[in-house]
Each structure stands twice: as C-alpha cells, then as structure tokens.
Amino acid sequence: MSFVVHNTLTRRKEPFQPLEPGVVRMYNCGPTVYGRAHIGNFRAYIFADTLRRWLEVKGYEVRQVMNITDVGHLLDDADEGEDKVEAQAKKEGRDPWEISRHWTRLFMEDIQKLGIQPALVYPKASEHIPEMVEMIEGLLAKGCAYQSGEDVYFEVARFPRYGRLSGNTVEELDAGARIEVREEKRHPADFALWKSDARHLMKWKTRFGEHGFPGWHIECSAMARKHLGDRIDIHTGGEDNVFPHHECEIAQTECFTGAPFSTYWMHTKFLQVDGGKMSKRLGNCHSIDDVVAKGYEARVLRFCLLRGQYRTPLNFTWAIMDESKSVLENLDDLAARLRRAMTGHGAAASAESGLEDVEQCQAEFEAAMDDDLNTPRAIAALMGLRSAVLAERLGVSAAAAANQFLVHVADKALGCIRVEEESLDAEVERAIAARQDARKRQDFQESDRIRDALLEKGIVLEDTPKGVVWRRK
Numbered sequence: 001m002s003f004v005v006h007n008t009l010t011r012r013k014e015p016f017q018p019l020e021p022g023v024v025r026m027y028n029c030g031p032t033v034y035g036r037a038h039i040g041n042f043r044a045y046i047f048a049d050t051l052r053r054w055l056e057v058k059g060y061e062v063r064q065v066m067n068i069t070d071v072g073h074l075l076d077d078a079d080e081g082e083d084k085v086e087a088q089a090k091k092e093g094r095d096p097w098e099i100s101r102h103w104t105r106l107f108m109e110d111i112q113k114l115g116i117q118p119a120l121v122y123p124k125a126s127e128h129i130p131e132m133v134e135m136i137e138g139l140l141a142k143g144c145a146y147q148s149g150e151d152v153y154f155e156v157a158r159f160p161r162y163g164r165l166s167g168n169t170v171e172e173l174d175a176g177a178r179i180e181v182r183e184e185k186r187h188p189a190d191f192a193l194w195k196s197d198a199r200h201l202m203k204w205k206t207r208f209g210e211h212g213f214p215g216w217h218i219e220c221s222a223m224a225r226k227h228l229g230d231r232i233d234i235h236t237g238g239e240d241n242v243f244p245h246h247e248c249e250i251a252q253t254e255c256f257t258g259a260p261f262s263t264y265w266m267h268t269k270f271l272q273v274d275g276g277k278m279s280k281r282l283g284n285c286h287s288i289d290d291v292v293a294k295g296y297e298a299r300v301l302r303f304c305l306l307r308g309q310y311r312t313p314l315n316f317t318w319a320i321m322d323e324s325k326s327v328l329e330n331l332d333d334l335a336a337r338l339r340r341a342m343t344g345h346g347a348a349a350s351a352e353s354g355l356e357d358v359e360q361c362q363a364e365f366e367a368a369m370d371d372d373l374n375t376p377r378a379i380a381a382l383m384g385l386r387s388a389v390l391a392e393r394l395g396v397s398a399a400a401a402a403n404q405f406l407v408h409v410a411d412k413a414l415g416c417i418r419v420e421e422e423s424l425d426a427e428v429e430r431a432i433a434a435r436q437d438a439r440k441r442q443d444f445q446e447s448d449r450i451r452d453a454l455l456e457k458g459i460v461l462e463d464t465p466k467g468v469v470w471r472r473k
C-alpha cells in the first residue's frame with residue numbers, strides 16, 4: 001500500500017514518491033543549542049525519527065540530516081534581536097562556543113535516551129560558512145539579493161512564490177505588522193542572508209565585510225544542499241518553522257538552484273502542557289531529566305508523544321504519562337507473552353490457530369502508519385493482538401508470526417516496546433522450574449519463597465491450566 005503524507009506546501013495528503021527510487025533525502029530542522037531541549041521540542045524530533053523508521057520499514061534507504069544551529073538564530077525569528085547563543089553566553093558569563101558545545105552534547109544524549117536513531121550527519125551552522133557565502137554570492141549575482149552596507153538581504157519581490165508555504169502574501173507582510181521596518185531594507189519582508197555586527201563574538205570576515213555572521217534561514221538552505229543536494233524529498237520542522245524560516249529557505253534555495261527545493265514539507269503541531277502553552281514562567285518546559293526524576297523511563301515519554309498523531313494537538317500531563325506507562329507495559333507484556341507462546345506456553349493447541357488475528361492486526365497497523373503516520377491508530381491495532389494472546393487464541397506458528405511483526409515492523413517503527421529477549425527470561429524460567437519442583441515435593445514454604453523473591457524483582461507468576469506463566473508487575 002502506498003504511504004500517504006500531509007504536505008504543508010499543498011495543504012493535502014499526497015502519496016509519497018521520492019525523486020530517486022528507493023532513496024529518501026530528508027532534512028530535519030534541528031535545535032538551536034543555547035538551552036536544554038524540552039518535551040515540546042522532542043515531539044518534532046520523535047516525529048522525524050518515526051517517519052524515518054517507517055520509511056525504512058517500507059524498504060527505503062533514508063539519508064537523514066539534522067542541523068545544529070550554533071550561530072545566527074536571533075531572539076526574534078525575523079532578523080531582529082540578539083543571537084540566542086550569544087545572549088545565553090552573556091547571561092552565564094561564558095564563551096558562546098562553549099555554550100553551543102555544551103548544549104549540543106546534552107541534546108545528543110537526550111535524543112539517544114529517547115531511542116532516536118542517529119542521523120547520517122548533524123551539520124553545525126558555524127562549520128558551513130563557505131557554503132552559505134557561496135549561495136549568498138549566487139543570489140547576489142542573480143539579482144535576488146542586495147547588499148546594504150555590510151548586510152545582505154534577500155529581496156522577496158524577486159520570488160513570486162514567496163508565501164506559498166505559509167499562506168502569507170507579500171502585500172500583507174507589507175504592513176510590517178510582524179516585522180519591524182528597517183530603512184536598509186527595500187521591503188519590510190526582505191530578510192537577512194548575512195548580517196554585520198562588530199560586537200558579535202562568533203563572526204567571519206568575508207567579501208561583504210569584516211565582522212559578519214549568517215542569517216538563520218540561509219544556514220539550513222546551505223547545509224541541506226551540501227549534504228543532500230539541490231533537491232530533497234522531505235523537509236520537517238515544528239509548526240513554528242513554517243514562517244518565516246521554511247518560507248525563506250524555499251525562496252533562497254529555489255532562487256539559487258532554479259529547481260523545487262523539497263517535494264514534501266511536514267510539520268508537527270505544538271505540544272501543550274496541562275492544557276496550555278509551555279513557558280519558562282510556568283515551569284512546565286520539562287526536560288528528559290524532569291521526566292526521569294519523576295520515575296519514568298525516557299521511552300515512556302517517547303510512547304506518550306506517539307499516542308497523538310503528529311498533526312493533531314496533543315496535551316501533556318503527568319496523569320497522561322502514568323496512563324502511557326501502563327499502556328506501554330501492556331505492550332511489553334504482549335511481547336513477553338508472544339515469546340512464551342512461541343515455545344508453547346499459553347498457546348492454542350493448533351499451531352496455525354489465530355493466524356488471521358495476526359494478519360488483521362498487521363494490516364491495521366500498516367494501514368494506520370501509511371495514513372500520514374497515524375500512530376494512535378497503529379497502537380490501537382496492537383491492543384487487538386494482545387487480546388488474542390491473552391485469550392490464548394494464538395498457536396505456536398501464529399505467535400512466531402506475531403513476534404516477527406512486533407519486532408521487525410511495529411517496534412521498528414515505534415521504537416519503545418521492550419521486544420528483545422532478555423537474560424532475565426532464562427533466570428525467571430529457572431526459578432519457575434525450581435518452584436514447580438518444590439511444589440511436587442509439597443515444600444510450599446520453599447515454593448512461596450521463590451514466588452515472593454520473583455515478586456520483589458517485579459515478576460508476577462500466574463498458575464494457569466496450561467502451566468505457570470509470568471509477567472512484569
């Protein structure tokens with residue numbers, strides 16, 4: 001079945017078709033490294049990772065690039081205010097390079113904890129200045145940009161499609177309601193490709209002037225082009241990236257290359273916390289550390305965020321985290337029961353029994369993921385499989401097929417279920433055998449001791465007509 005994705009550019013769902021058969025070139029707007037990433041940021045990164053995982057399940061080779069913005073992202077997304085990294089450096093009395101290195105390291109640790117697979121490359125803006133200058137010079141040569149003092153601006157009037165992604169029009173922007181009118185700009189919507197500021201600490205000498213640094217938008221255009229080529233298949237980001245960031249990226253890249261930049265633009269909706277906006281003032285910009293300090297594994301956060309489809313509003317509360325934890329544990333339990341059913345424990349008498357249940361679950365799961373990554377519907381499909389296992393409707397072959405699907409399709413995509421065979425299994429099986437021996441000897445004191453010892457490890461034993469089965473508490 002074909003994979004359908006929602007394209008912000010066309011405002012509809014479209015069948016996914018890469019430029020080169022079998023290969024997907026994907027660019028994800030990454031973090032600006034001046035502070036700890038919070039759960040809202042992770043919604044976008046977990047989405048990008050799940051998208052990549054699903055494309056890989058479908059057999060594509062995914063070339064994924066996520067940038068690290070370490071310079072040029074100003075406090076106001078539209079060219080104004082202090083550089084975010086430098087402002088933080090000043091606040092802490094530290095070097096901006098040290099600030100960006102520090103937060104980049106923590107970001108990498110955080111995404112690893114969330115089961116986010118490493119991208120092909122994490123390019124840093126500060127390490128791609130020549131590529132940016134090359135594009136800016138090309139835009140100047142084509143007459144799409146102009147120099148004003150030591151600054152260089154992109155002239156939006158030279159790109160008639162400006163506004164197509166966000167729905168903004170140049171006329172509306174003309175009012176300058178959002179963007180402060182600067183006299184060195186020909187039009188208030190013109191945006192900076194290169195800015196000069198002698199006080200800026202991270203700066204480069206170029207033909208435009210002595211003390212310059214890049215605009216945030218040109219960074220992504222240049223890094224995407226360097227690592228993926230002039231044209232890419234998918235560009236992702238949070239909904240706040242649509243304007244001005246992605247609108248400006250499209251204008252620059254397409255003026256420079258003369259070709260469409262990205263075929264699909266995919267954006268995640270904001271995450272709400274406790275029913276409202278996240279804000280530092282409310283103290284609800286939770287980090288991974290906050291999640292772990294509350295006693296949750298990081299994978300529970302990943303699962304919690306996947307329980308909402310990426311384009312629908314999602315609310316985060318600790319109560320929802322609790323609920324997510326118990327649903328995820330049910331899926332862990334499904335995996336454990338399938339492994340045991342494969343060996344005949346808790347399995348139906350006929351090996352083939354329940355194969356239709358497995359096929360139906362797999363079809364529902366895949367149809368949901370193929371429908372613009374409808375993760376909540378995909379998760380619901382797995383619950384159907386759990387009912388079949390709990391009712392012991394699956395035979396040995398069906399359990400093996402279900403396990404294969406759970407490990408290589410479902411969890412390959414979701415990335416948070418405990419599907420791996422663990423050494424604990426063998427240990428628990430040995431203890432169960434010892435307890436059975438004790439019971440045969442009518443040594444109930446010993447059999448209770450073994451049961452209690454397992455319970456302390458979080459393992460619950462259940463005596464069933466088909467023998468003893470265990471699950472995590």
Ligand SMILES: [Zn+2]
Pocket residue numbers: 028029030067220245
């Ligand atoms: Zn970007």
